[in-house]
Amino acid sequence: MEAQRKFIVPIGPQHPALKEPGHFQFSVEGEIVTGATVRLGYVHRGIEKGAEARNWTQNLYLFERICGICSHVHATALALGAERLAGVEAPPRAQAIRTLMSELERIHSHMLWLGVAAHEGGFETLFMYSWRDREIVMDLLESLSGNRVNYSVNLIGGVKFDVTEKHHDEILKGIEILEERTKHYLKVVTTDRTFLARTRGVGLMTLQQAELFGAVGPTARASGVARDVRIDAPYEAYPQFPVRLVTDDGGDLLARFKVRTRELFESYRLIREILNHMPPGELTTRVPRRIPAGETISRVEAPRGELFYFIKSNGSEKPERIKVRTPSLCNWASVTQVAIGHKLADMPMILSGIDPCFSCNDRMVTINRGSSSQVWTWEELRRYGIEYYRQR
Amino acid sequence: MDGQAGSPWQQALDKVRDWARINSPWAIHYNSGSCNGCDIEIMATLTPRYDLERFGVKLQGSPRHADILIVTGPVTRLSRERLLRIYDQMPNPKFVIACGSCGLSGGAFRGCYNIVGDISEVIPVSVYIPGCPPRPEAIIYGVVQLLESLKRRNAPAVNLPRQEGAPA
Numbered sequence A: 001m002e003a004q005r006k007f008i009v010p011i012g013p014q015h016p017a018l019k020e021p022g023h024f025q026f027s028v029e030g031e032i033v034t035g036a037t038v039r040l041g042y043v044h045r046g047i048e049k050g051a052e053a054r055n056w057t058q059n060l061y062l063f064e065r066i067c068g069i070c071s072h073v074h075a076t077a078l079a080l081g082a083e084r085l086a087g088v089e090a091p092p093r094a095q096a097i098r099t100l101m102s103e104l105e106r107i108h109s110h111m112l113w114l115g116v117a118a119h120e121g122g123f124e125t126l127f128m129y130s131w132r133d134r135e136i137v138m139d140l141l142e143s144l145s146g147n148r149v150n151y152s153v154n155l156i157g158g159v160k161f162d163v164t165e166k167h168h169d170e171i172l173k174g175i176e177i178l179e180e181r182t183k184h185y186l187k188v189v190t191t192d193r194t195f196l197a198r199t200r201g202v203g204l205m206t207l208q209q210a211e212l213f214g215a216v217g218p219t220a221r222a223s224g225v226a227r228d229v230r231i232d233a234p235y236e237a238y239p240q241f242p243v244r245l246v247t248d249d250g251g252d253l254l255a256r257f258k259v260r261t262r263e264l265f266e267s268y269r270l271i272r273e274i275l276n277h278m279p280p281g282e283l284t285t286r287v288p289r290r291i292p293a294g295e296t297i298s299r300v301e302a303p304r305g306e307l308f309y310f311i312k313s314n315g316s317e318k319p320e321r322i323k324v325r326t327p328s329l330c331n332w333a334s335v336t337q338v339a340i341g342h343k344l345a346d347m348p349m350i351l352s353g354i355d356p357c358f359s360c361n362d363r364m365v366t367i368n369r370g371s372s373s374q375v376w377t378w379e380e381l382r383r384y385g386i387e388y389y390r391q392r
Numbered sequence B: 001m002d003g004q005a006g007s008p009w010q011q012a013l014d015k016v017r018d019w020a021r022i023n024s025p026w027a028i029h030y031n032s033g034s035c036n037g038c039d040i041e042i043m044a045t046l047t048p049r050y051d052l053e054r055f056g057v058k059l060q061g062s063p064r065h066a067d068i069l070i071v072t073g074p075v076t077r078l079s080r081e082r083l084l085r086i087y088d089q090m091p092n093p094k095f096v097i098a099c100g101s102c103g104l105s106g107g108a109f110r111g112c113y114n115i116v117g118d119i120s121e122v123i124p125v126s127v128y129i130p131g132c133p134p135r136p137e138a139i140i141y142g143v144v145q146l147l148e149s150l151k152r153r154n155a156p157a158v159n160l161p162r163q164e165g166a167p168a
């Protein structure tokens, strides 16, 4: 037999497919991918350590900027955690507004993803359409909060703005148009022949695999994993406005398209319900000036899956440690496995199938070997960073 | 380049080149450590509502085909090298647009240990677009400003060779 010839196709970090830097290496035999590795870290900024040098209010803004697509959930997770430490709870109206924003953000994120994934599949028309319609929800977000991205809704102990009558009508009208459009998209992704050829049976991940790789969010739900923090551990106003779980047993790209599109309908329903049953009352509650010492965790469902915060306060005005575990990072393992055996041309679709977001997954992870544990000071970490990149 | 700097041939050539460059500048986008917010707004400028392409601007995948480099975010230690490489690969004359507060000053991330600094500390920048993130209108305005200054032929000169030993 002829010696096996293996090629390695490097992609990135600057590449036209995804808008964010990530480096991939696919080893291929002919057209077929036999191995995949991901090199992340291009947008690692050191936010977690930076948080220790900022006070709680500043951190709300910093953490919101972990990721511009799901900015609201990051700030919410931090605010919820800090409120729990302080022993207060935001008033019901504030919680409802937070939930409303979360769902609007989910709509914006899923529509964005739909466009990007279609773009990867060479389906430019769908990309342009879905981004055009996404502007509707961007307008809603803007008229509510004043900014299109990074809305800064949260305060510790409440929210900053109210939803007025005018907003109410505006949102309902917007949602109606979007719902019509989403029906159309659902039809397109499930019936268009060329599109199905790119998605059906591609990137198959079984239920067992999904559990094994620790997939989260819509990626896991598309493999039949019934997991959603909004249902398993309701936060904000989700106890009053329960979410219906959306899953699919397909496990392939088509299922991911379907799950995300159907989640959009669920979001529309929730938004309507919240608007019609908006609890009256205050927007903020009094929070002690200093967050008391303690540790807590806080979990929320970001558009991409479970977002996990560990927060430790030492009673001073700055947090002692905040650890963030973002959904995209959990989903990477599935990509590198699922990619094997597919054509190189399917890679962009498979990559975008998990809705990757690099800015939130470039985190520092210390693998704990044995019992050695270390605490790094700011200076040490800085020096380590400089050294590390110098040696490369 | 052939021809004397002031020769009529050269002048005519320059004119044609300027005309071409102003009417169809090709841009490349690099995220040097941003939070994504600016990137999605850049994407939004290309989609039907804002449609940057009506100014002839096309987003291009390869640095070797691009005239304008749009950079978002502060520069992280890992992407610094890449940013320089992309910049070096672009043909002259090249222009850099720094997009977003982070790119201007480091923004919310200023002082984080993995941040080299803002974009102008690594490569020369001709247009700064403030905002966190800048609205698509602002991005379009920034690009148009650059094109205008090219028309007036007083574009902020940025073809300076980058300095070796820039802050690491």
Ligand code: SF4
Pocket (backbone or CB within 6 Å): A065, A068, A149, A150, B033, B034, B035, B036, B037, B038, B039, B072, B073, B074, B099, B100, B101, B102, B103, B107, B108, B131, B132, B133, B134
């Ligand atoms: S300027 Fe704001 S939106 Fe843009 S990358 Fe920086 S933090 Fe994100």
